[in-house]
Amino acid sequence: NTMTKDDLLEHLRELPDPSFAALYENIWAVIAVLRSLPQLARQVVMRIVYLDEPADPWGWVSSAPEHQAKMREVLVKMRRVRALVVHGKLKSGRAARIELTAPFKEQMRKSLALRDTSPWKGGSDVPQDMGVTGEWLREWAQNRWESLLHFMVAPGQDPAKRPEPGWKPTKEVKEQLKSAMRDGRPLMQEQVITAAKITEAGFSFLLKPLRAQVWQLLMEMMHRVRTAKGHERADALVTCIFQLSFCTPGTGYSYDNLSAGQQEFVTLLGHFGIVYIPANAKRRFYPTHLVINICSESGPLTRGAAAPDASADVSQLSEAGGARAGADVQDDGRCIMVETNYRVYAYTSSALQEQILRLFTQVIYKFPKLVISVITRESVRNALVRGISAAQIVEYFTVHAHPQCLLRYPPVPEVVADQLYFWEKERSRITAEPAVVYSDFQELTGFQLVEAEAGRIPAGGRAGGVDDGMDLDKGEEGEEARPGACRLYSDKTEMVVVVTSAAHADMKAFISSN
Numbered sequence: 001n002t003m004t005k006d007d008l009l010e011h012l013r014e015l016p017d018p019s020f021a022a023l024y025e026n027i028w029a030v031i032a033v034l035r036s037l038p039q040l041a042r043q044v045v046m047r048i049v050y051l052d053e054p055a056d057p058w059g060w061v062s063s064a065p066e067h068q069a070k071m072r073e074v075l076v077k078m079r080r081v082r083a084l085v086v087h088g089k090l091k092s093g094r095a096a097r098i099e100l101t102a103p104f105k106e107q108m109r110k111s112l113a114l115r116d117t118s119p120w121k122g123g124s125d126v127p128q129d130m131g132v133t134g135e136w137l138r139e140w141a142q143n144r145w146e147s148l149l150h151f152m153v154a155p156g157q158d159p160a161k162r163p164e165p166g167w168k169p170t171k172e173v174k175e176q177l178k179s180a181m182r183d184g185r186p187l188m189q190e191q192v193i194t195a196a197k198i199t200e201a202g203f204s205f206l207l208k209p210l211r212a213q214v215w216q217l218l219m220e221m222m223h224r225v226r227t228a229k230g231h232e233r234a235d236a237l238v239t240c241i242f243q244l245s246f247c248t249p250g251t252g253y254s255y256d257n258l259s260a261g262q263q264e265f266v267t268l269l270g271h272f273g274i275v276y277i278p279a280n281a282k283r284r285f286y287p288t289h290l291v292i293n294i295c296s297e298s299g300p301l302t303r304g305a306a307a308p309d310a311s312a313d314v315s316q317l318s319e320a321g322g323a324r325a326g327a328d329v330q331d332d333g334r335c336i337m338v339e340t341n342y343r344v345y346a347y348t349s350s351a352l353q354e355q356i357l358r359l360f361t362q363v364i365y366k367f368p369k370l371v372i373s374v375i376t377r378e379s380v381r382n383a384l385v386r387g388i389s390a391a392q393i394v395e396y397f398t399v400h401a402h403p404q405c406l407l408r409y410p411p412v413p414e415v416v417a418d419q420l421y422f423w424e425k426e427r428s429r430i431t432a433e434p435a436v437v438y439s440d441f442q443e444l445t446g447f448q449l450v451e452a453e454a455g456r457i458p459a460g461g462r463a464g465g466v467d468d469g470m471d472l473d474k475g476e477e478g479e480e481a482r483p484g485a486c487r488l489y490s491d492k493t494e495m496v497v498v499v500t501s502a503a504h505a506d507m508k509a510f511i512s513s514n
Contacts, residue, residue: 008036008295011219011238012081019235020082024103027111028119032242032295033081034108041074045083045100049108054087054097119243120257132286134250137276140164141288144273145210146352152177152188152202153355156195161351170271177202182223198359200387206356207396214290217272221265237265244275245295247287255283336400340413342375347402359383360393375416380423390417390424434501435488438511446514447495453510454487454499461486461503 012033015023023029034042040061048055057075061067075098078084083104088096100108143164150162151169159168169177177188178196187202198206205213218241226234240262247253255263266285270277276286335348336357344361346353349369357363360383361373383393394417401411410417441447486503490496499507 008032008215009077009081011222015235016231017082019231021103022232022235023239024082024101024107026239026242027107027114028246029239029242030104030107031111032245033083033104035295037077037081037083038074040070041078044074044078044098045108048098048100049105049112051099054085054099056097058096117246118248119246120253132250132252132276132278137250137286137288140276141273141290143167145290146350148173148272149206150352150355152198152206153352153359155188155197157355163351172268173271176217176221176224179220179224181220197386200389200392203359203386203388203392207392207399210290211294214274214294218274218294221268225265233261236261240265241291242295244287244291245293247292249289249292250286252284252286255285334400334403336397337402337405338375338397338412338416340415342416342419344373344375344397345402346371346373353400356396359386360388375420377423380420381427384424384427390420393420435498436501436504436507438497438499438507439495441495444492444495447492447497449514450507450511451487451490451492451497454490454497454503454507455485457486457499457503457506457510459484459486459500459503461500461506 012020012023034045037045044057044060047057047060057071058068061071072090075084075086075090075096079086082101085099085101086096087098090096099105144167146163147167148169150157151173159166174196178186178190180186181201183201185201186199187205188196189199190196205216208216222234222238225237236259240258255266258266266275267277269275269291270285272290274288274290276288278284278286335346335353337345337347339345344357346357347370348354354363354366354371357371357373360379361375362379363371363373365372380390380393384390394412397412398410405411438450441450486499486507487497488500489498
């Protein structure tokens with residue numbers, strides 16, 4: 001969860017002051033920001049929320065340097081999200097006094113006296129659809145999200161084989177996946193002839209826990225809106241996300257509670273499974289577990305792709321002696337066993353897990369709830385060509401390691417991990433650099449003059465190289481090139497000379513003058 005909280009706080013840090021003023025007019029936004037702060041920061045908020053004068057926080061922790069530094073760290077985070085006013089300098093330690101900013105304090109006091117737990121006033125007082133329960137929504141959202149990831153991994157595969165059979169990404173989904181993120185890289189890359197393929201950034205996205213995946217997608221949506229339509233429009237959508245986080249599972253809400261921009265945004269979220277919009281009642285929407293409690297440290301947002309807790313289920317499985325190796329308990333994503341013979345056993349029936357494995361392994365057997373594959377040089381090379389690194393492959397095996405594998409360290413055998421890194425380094429043994437070839441000499445004398453000159457001119461050319469004052473007009477046939485010279489290769493038999501491209505102008509001038 002740290003990753004998602006940091007993502008939110010980092011996003012808020014980038015907002016201008018007017019955006020914070022608008023954001024903190026919403027009580028749910030203030031509560032969401034509070035929940036995203038570290039535990040010590042939340043305790044500070046509760047201590048000073050009803051104080052009308054600045055307080056001295058340094059006596060609330062011990063005088064140990066590390067504890068004082070921790071207090072200073074959380075106060076800095078609170079100030080960055082405009083929740084705190086600091087009187088004095090934090091660097092000076094005990095001289096600084098603090099108080100909550102006026103908008104944050106006002107909404108916090110209202111939240112503590114709040115009785116209506118609905119994010120939208122009267123939002124739950126709408127007709128509910130038969131059969132749309134919390135359990136059904138969870139299953140539907142899970143299948144929709146995994147179908148989205150399945151499309152990223154295998155865009156050309158039959159849609160009937162996806163977790164949500166027959167699902168096809170809409171134009172809005174494709175645009176989001178293929179658009180550049182904040183770091184300039186898309187999750188998928190369009191190809192001229194073949195179907196779009198997953199990028200290195202896309203595979204990194206797959207490795208993240210579900211909560212981090214959803215957060216990243218939401219933050220990228222905010223970035224696109226802020227870039228295209230300005231801060232005011234994006235601020236309204238951030239507030240909408242915060243309110244969705246406090247909705248009740250299985251409860252429908254009316255579109256009438258949303259602004260026009262928020263209605264458009266919620267409709268977009270429906271394509272990704274973050275909210276459910278009934279086909280026969282498009283003025284209602286049901287937030288799913290993908291967004292509910294996303295601003296909290298714990299909540300219904302769980303999935304097998306989440307990184308496992310190393311202590312979870314290990315003792316129980318150890319006592320069972322591995323008898324449950326293929327049981328449904330492995331549907332939580334911790335299903336992969338890697339052996340020293342490069343075979344990979346995945347105890348899963350997930351089509352998504354199978355397709356991800358096919359990116360860097362060769363599947364040899366497939367049984368109900370069991371996929372057996374092997375790591376080969378060719379399969380790893382195909383993954384490397386796609387932009388997937390050896391470190392990412394090892395991380396994927398580690399994150400999804402079977403609980404039995406957690407009894408040993410490391411979960412991925414060292415011989416396998418080392419071989420993956422070795423195959424990756426194979427691709428960097430040869431590097432391509434621009435060069436110029438001189439050939440078709442009319443006589444040997446001309447070749448010898450050019451060869452000798454190429455052995456004296458610096459690799460970067462005389463303008464960019466270092467001239468030590470040696471006589472550049474004299475040279476002997478076949479003499480060794482000076483260190484750092486531009487001559488890369490020469491062959492007297494074929495009368496060929498290869499030099500660096502940076503020295504081409506100097507070589508050309510020499511040839512013209514002779």
